Amino acid sequence: xxxxxxxxxASDAVDAQKMPILPLAVRDLVLxxxxxxxxxxxCLDLGASGCTVVMGPNGSGKSLLLKLLHGLMQPTAGQxxxxxxxxxxxxxxxxxxxxxxxxxxxSVAANVDFVLKVRGKDRxxxxxxxxxxxxxxxxxxxxxxxxxxxxxxxxxARALATDPEVMFLDEPTASLDPASVLAIEQIVSxxxxxGVRIIFVTHxxxxxxxxxxxxxxxxxxxxxxxxxxxxxxxxPRCDAARDxxxxxxxx
Numbered sequence: 001x002x003x004x005x006x007x008x009x010a011s012d013a014v015d016a017q018k019m020p021i022l023p024l025a026v027r028d029l030v031l032x033x034x035x036x037x038x039x040x041x042x043c044l045d046l047g048a049s050g051c052t053v054v055m056g057p058n059g060s061g062k063s064l065l066l067k068l069l070h071g072l073m074q075p076t077a078g079q080x081x082x083x084x085x086x087x088x089x090x091x092x093x094x095x096x097x098x099x100x101x102x103x104x105x106x107s108v109a110a111n112v113d114f115v116l117k118v119r120g121k122d123r124x125x126x127x128x129x130x131x132x133x134x135x136x137x138x139x140x141x142x143x144x145x146x147x148x149x150x151x152x153x154x155x156x157a158r159a160l161a162t163d164p165e166v167m168f169l170d171e172p173t174a175s176l177d178p179a180s181v182l183a184i185e186q187i188v189s190x191x192x193x194x195g196v197r198i199i200f201v202t203h204x205x206x207x208x209x210x211x212x213x214x215x216x217x218x219x220x221x222x223x224x225x226x227x228x229x230x231x232x233x234x235x236p237r238c239d240a241a242r243d244x245x246x247x248x249x250x251x
Contacts, residue, residue, distance in 0.1 A: 021082040022048040029078035040221040051198035056218035057250040095164035101155035109139040149180025
């Protein structure tokens with residue numbers, strides 16, 4: 001390869017990193033496990049900003065959808081198109097926070113240090129990140145001694161340490177006390193306001209109303225409804241969403 005070609009290739013790679021990865025288009029997404037189809041022709045379009053809340057009954061495919069979008073799983077068929085990027089090209093520009101965080105058996109500070117080091121980020125940011133999530137005073141404590149809410153805030157600090165453009169959250173406040181729920185919602189809202197695209201799975205109706213700019217309602221492995229939150233909660237269009245919001249079992 002000539003020097004000129006090498007310089008062009010390097011320049012293209014840098015430009016690709018600078019290009020936004022949103023909007024997102026999902027087309028005819030299918031996921032099967034053997035003979036069981038769990039996502040069936042799912043289609044979805046998401047814009048470049050805001051907080052999308054994903055809702056639906058158990059088994060509708062919410063967590064699986066997040067894993068597919070984040071590149072942790074491969075679909076059986078269909079496409080996931082992050083602007084001009086394929087799914088494999090954008091994983092490093094996203095973060096995923098699970099319902100039950102898996103923490104390193106190290107100190108609180110070391111958990112953040114590890115992510116900063118792996119991602120090539122400035123480790124001097126660690127104290128600011130811990131302060132942001134309210135854990136600066138516990139920096140030297142073993143992470144395993146944190147409460148459930150504190151552990152989830154540490155997981156958020158690690159996610160934010162990657163400077164994500166998109167952050168996925170899979171029921172991050174399930175089983176937490178109300179104070180912890182509100183603290184985590186505040187951290188996520190601040191991330192959204194700073195420009196991070198949020199995709200948030202929850203069963204909590206109150207939380208969905210507080211957090212959502214738009215709602216994706218999944219039913220039987222498909223997008224049954226995708227509406228602005230201001231329209232979805234007072235006037236859902238589909239019967240399954242109405243039943244779900246009214247506390248009736250959706251099958």
